[in-house]
Amino acid sequence: MNYNHIREAAYKANMQLPELGLVLFTFGNVSAVDRTLGVFAIKPSGVPYNELSPAKMVIVDFDGNTVEGNLRPSSDTLTHAVLYKHWINIGGIVHTHSTYATAWAQSQRDIPIFGTTHADHNTVDIPCAPPMDDEMIKGNYEYETGFQIMNCFKEKELNYEEVEMILVGNHAPFTWGKTPEKAVYNSAVLESIAQMAYLTGQINPKAPRLKNALIKKHFERKHGPDSYYGQ
Amino acid sequence: MNYNHIREAAYKANMQLPELGLVLFTFGNVSAVDRTLGVFAIKPSGVPYNELSPAKMVIVDFDGNTVEGNLRPSSDTLTHAVLYKHWINIGGIVHTHSTYATAWAQSQRDIPIFGTTHADHNTVDIPCAPPMDDEMIKGNYEYETGFQIMNCFKEKELNYEEVEMILVGNHAPFTWGKTPEKAVYNSAVLESIAQMAYLTGQINPKAPRLKNALIKKHFERKHGPDSYYGQ
Amino acid sequence: MNYNHIREAAYKANMQLPELGLVLFTFGNVSAVDRTLGVFAIKPSGVPYNELSPAKMVIVDFDGNTVEGNLRPSSDTLTHAVLYKHWINIGGIVHTHSTYATAWAQSQRDIPIFGTTHADHNTVDIPCAPPMDDEMIKGNYEYETGFQIMNCFKEKELNYEEVEMILVGNHAPFTWGKTPEKAVYNSAVLESIAQMAYLTGQINPKAPRLKNALIKKHFERKHGPDSYYGQ
Amino acid sequence: MNYNHIREAAYKANMQLPELGLVLFTFGNVSAVDRTLGVFAIKPSGVPYNELSPAKMVIVDFDGNTVEGNLRPSSDTLTHAVLYKHWINIGGIVHTHSTYATAWAQSQRDIPIFGTTHADHNTVDIPCAPPMDDEMIKGNYEYETGFQIMNCFKEKELNYEEVEMILVGNHAPFTWGKTPEKAVYNSAVLESIAQMAYLTGQINPKAPRLKNALIKKHFERKHGPDSYYGQ
Numbered sequence: 048m049n050y051n052h053i054r055e056a057a058y059k060a061n062m063q064l065p066e067l068g069l070v071l072f073t074f075g076n077v078s079a080v081d082r083t084l085g086v087f088a089i090k091p092s093g094v095p096y097n098e099l100s101p102a103k104m105v106i107v108d109f110d111g112n113t114v115e116g117n118l119r120p121s122s123d124t125l126t127h128a129v130l131y132k133h134w135i136n137i138g139g140i141v142h143t144h145s146t147y148a149t150a151w152a153q154s155q156r157d158i159p160i161f162g163t164t165h166a167d168h169n170t171v172d173i174p175c176a177p178p179m180d181d182e183m184i185k186g187n188y189e190y191e192t193g194f195q196i197m198n199c200f201k202e203k204e205l206n207y208e209e210v211e212m213i214l215v216g217n218h219a220p221f222t223w224g225k226t227p228e229k230a231v232y233n234s235a236v237l238e239s240i241a242q243m244a245y246l247t248g249q250i251n252p253k254a255p256r257l258k259n260a261l262i263k264k265h266f267e268r269k270h271g272p273d274s275y276y277g278q
Numbered sequence: 279m280n281y282n283h284i285r286e287a288a289y290k291a292n293m294q295l296p297e298l299g300l301v302l303f304t305f306g307n308v309s310a311v312d313r314t315l316g317v318f319a320i321k322p323s324g325v326p327y328n329e330l331s332p333a334k335m336v337i338v339d340f341d342g343n344t345v346e347g348n349l350r351p352s353s354d355t356l357t358h359a360v361l362y363k364h365w366i367n368i369g370g371i372v373h374t375h376s377t378y379a380t381a382w383a384q385s386q387r388d389i390p391i392f393g394t395t396h397a398d399h400n401t402v403d404i405p406c407a408p409p410m411d412d413e414m415i416k417g418n419y420e421y422e423t424g425f426q427i428m429n430c431f432k433e434k435e436l437n438y439e440e441v442e443m444i445l446v447g448n449h450a451p452f453t454w455g456k457t458p459e460k461a462v463y464n465s466a467v468l469e470s471i472a473q474m475a476y477l478t479g480q481i482n483p484k485a486p487r488l489k490n491a492l493i494k495k496h497f498e499r500k501h502g503p504d505s506y507y508g509q
Numbered sequence: 510m511n512y513n514h515i516r517e518a519a520y521k522a523n524m525q526l527p528e529l530g531l532v533l534f535t536f537g538n539v540s541a542v543d544r545t546l547g548v549f550a551i552k553p554s555g556v557p558y559n560e561l562s563p564a565k566m567v568i569v570d571f572d573g574n575t576v577e578g579n580l581r582p583s584s585d586t587l588t589h590a591v592l593y594k595h596w597i598n599i600g601g602i603v604h605t606h607s608t609y610a611t612a613w614a615q616s617q618r619d620i621p622i623f624g625t626t627h628a629d630h631n632t633v634d635i636p637c638a639p640p641m642d643d644e645m646i647k648g649n650y651e652y653e654t655g656f657q658i659m660n661c662f663k664e665k666e667l668n669y670e671e672v673e674m675i676l677v678g679n680h681a682p683f684t685w686g687k688t689p690e691k692a693v694y695n696s697a698v699l700e701s702i703a704q705m706a707y708l709t710g711q712i713n714p715k716a717p718r719l720k721n722a723l724i725k726k727h728f729e730r731k732h733g734p735d736s737y738y739g740q
Numbered sequence: 741m742n743y744n745h746i747r748e749a750a751y752k753a754n755m756q757l758p759e760l761g762l763v764l765f766t767f768g769n770v771s772a773v774d775r776t777l778g779v780f781a782i783k784p785s786g787v788p789y790n791e792l793s794p795a796k797m798v799i800v801d802f803d804g805n806t807v808e809g810n811l812r813p814s815s816d817t818l819t820h821a822v823l824y825k826h827w828i829n830i831g832g833i834v835h836t837h838s839t840y841a842t843a844w845a846q847s848q849r850d851i852p853i854f855g856t857t858h859a860d861h862n863t864v865d866i867p868c869a870p871p872m873d874d875e876m877i878k879g880n881y882e883y884e885t886g887f888q889i890m891n892c893f894k895e896k897e898l899n900y901e902e903v904e905m906i907l908v909g910n911h912a913p914f915t916w917g918k919t920p921e922k923a924v925y926n927s928a929v930l931e932s933i934a935q936m937a938y939l940t941g942q943i944n945p946k947a948p949r950l951k952n953a954l955i956k957k958h959f960e961r962k963h964g965p966d967s968y969y970g971q
Binding site for chain 1 (some may be wrong): 854855856857925928929932935936937939940942943944947948950951953954957961968969970971
Binding site (some may be wrong): 392393394395463466467470473474475477478480481482485486488489491492495499506507508509 | 681
């Protein structure tokens, strides 16, 4: 098997994280999937970004088994595996501990949709999944984190193809997308939205959510059949 | 027709936005007008800044029709067109989602004039236009955004040649000026003022507005017949 | 007369301001004095930092008269002149609109001495001079700003050789020192202290001032006959 | 004696502080120990980072006596000496005045464990030692600072091999580790945790501490016999 294409894609996407200011040291990871082969390439655990190379990416299947690679994969690998297995149209996943998004996750609060920067990307508040039950934490923790994310989407009746980001309560954000590049883009957008929402709440604690007509308009400018943003 | 001068001017001004830290990805756009030809050059929609070139700028008339260019113009083009059409002394327009200015826009609050940094550029609170009526949003949204901006200036009896910046409620800032460079300068000044005003409100929630004598003095240092700032 | 030594000193010190993140565009200025010649070199008004050169510095006497130079001196020149004239041991003066120090000035609050970073440089709260009377503002404003600063020191019984920084209420900070380099150093230290004090007040609105024993100890570590900091 | 290995290690670690944004001017210092020789290498006092070299590091014994070197050692040297003497498994120590950690120290508050970024490194709130008694301050201040740190650990029943960081009330953070690199890493982690905790408290003043099951899980992922983070 030749996995060079996903090794290369995962490598490039991982290297964007420090460039975008989304990680300190090794606190983040990106994966890139090949749906035909049923595997994904993911950052090795604890390896600094400036020592990464495509060859160091680890190839893992959807049950979390290492298929190829000499290094141990990211400790969050099972969360990626669960999401790839069940959300079949995802092409890439990102996990970071970016400052503002993580602060919201630690606050256990959804990020309210306060403006059009948010609405350009999501029509809803950015969900914050509650912390897991103790039994799940003591069990297969990273595996359960994947289900915690999916359960939160089910309860809130969200569609992972429309909302491509979540905060895991007390932990930090996960984002995804059709490609690893899009997933990284979503992580940077989330961090920016999180910072703006924080400042908005400080300036005006009673700031109202964006009204529905504006939510609809801005989302449709960028998405859907009549979108007119981009080329 | 030769539009190279405004293509070049719009290109240079657009490239300043990431340098000044005012944009993430493609969340901003600058245009440069030629009043004699009745057209302006504007950033193409969704094209990353590092892929821009003067040749990629799109030439558009004051009704929003593309006059020359292979790419789709910025999705905010109609807002620019309306402002150029009615505010006949504007030479350039900038739209960004810069962090602090956008937070104030999301808070739906005018930025109070707290100090001389503000007064060096404006004698009034920086206005925040209210969100539009739903009918206007559903209609020709970007076109109506231009009128929303102008209506706010009319209601507050502001002069667009004296006050060269506005927040569009729930959305983000627009700035303008006699030249595209001045409009970009205004965007950076607005972001700085917005951050200082945010911090001032946090340090002292009862911080008073700047007194009139100081407002007048500082503005006149930089502007008007007796100005003594600059060369 | 040869003014090259103060032109060079003022140039170098001015160029440090953007490097240290203390200025946006031209919102700051540094001067360097020659006490024997009774003149100082100061940044020309409104000239961007990347266009500065030693030759462009303007030579001014202690009454604010331009002695040599083709450009108009900084609009704050008279404030520098007054301070050089009356505070005879100052070698350099800096004015910036740095973000956090300016926010405290706009808040019209002294910066409380919360910790040893502050005490390493000052034994008192950093004073904030009140805004001027309207008559003074309408008169020779920059000249009066110099007196406003000196009056604040008199009222608070502060010594300009011990406390080398002040906030001018609603305006922004001024700092000084035995040399222009020291004055720039003080501007950077002030901005850092201002940010830390802001954060301290947010984390603990009842945070106590530093106790006297620590104020004394830390100041004496760096200053005075028994100092043991530095070489 | 040849001290080149610890000179080199201390030099490299010191140079990381400005790269990681943890120091302004000379407000920080790192030391590296050689337990066999019973000495450590530490930054000279007041020397700017861009003028440092391995040869300028000062060699000091555990009682604070200079063993080799022409420059005066950091004014915090005695604090390092005390900690090396009593905490026998420490290989490196860092002191900074990094912005957010110092703000917490000035607030005299422990940093609550709000999320997994914190739990990846510590299972407890990051302790803030109370300010010293006046008698200790007037005495051998830096020496007493070492005991202040150790006493705080004793009172809170903390183990310096598990918790490698502390805030000294009204002053600033100290961190340590098995190596100087690890101690610098801890300083950067502490600053990031301090910023996130600050933001969390602002977003949700009632944000709960992380629950015990998550604290345990995340710490064990990175530490202890069953850790599965890193290579």
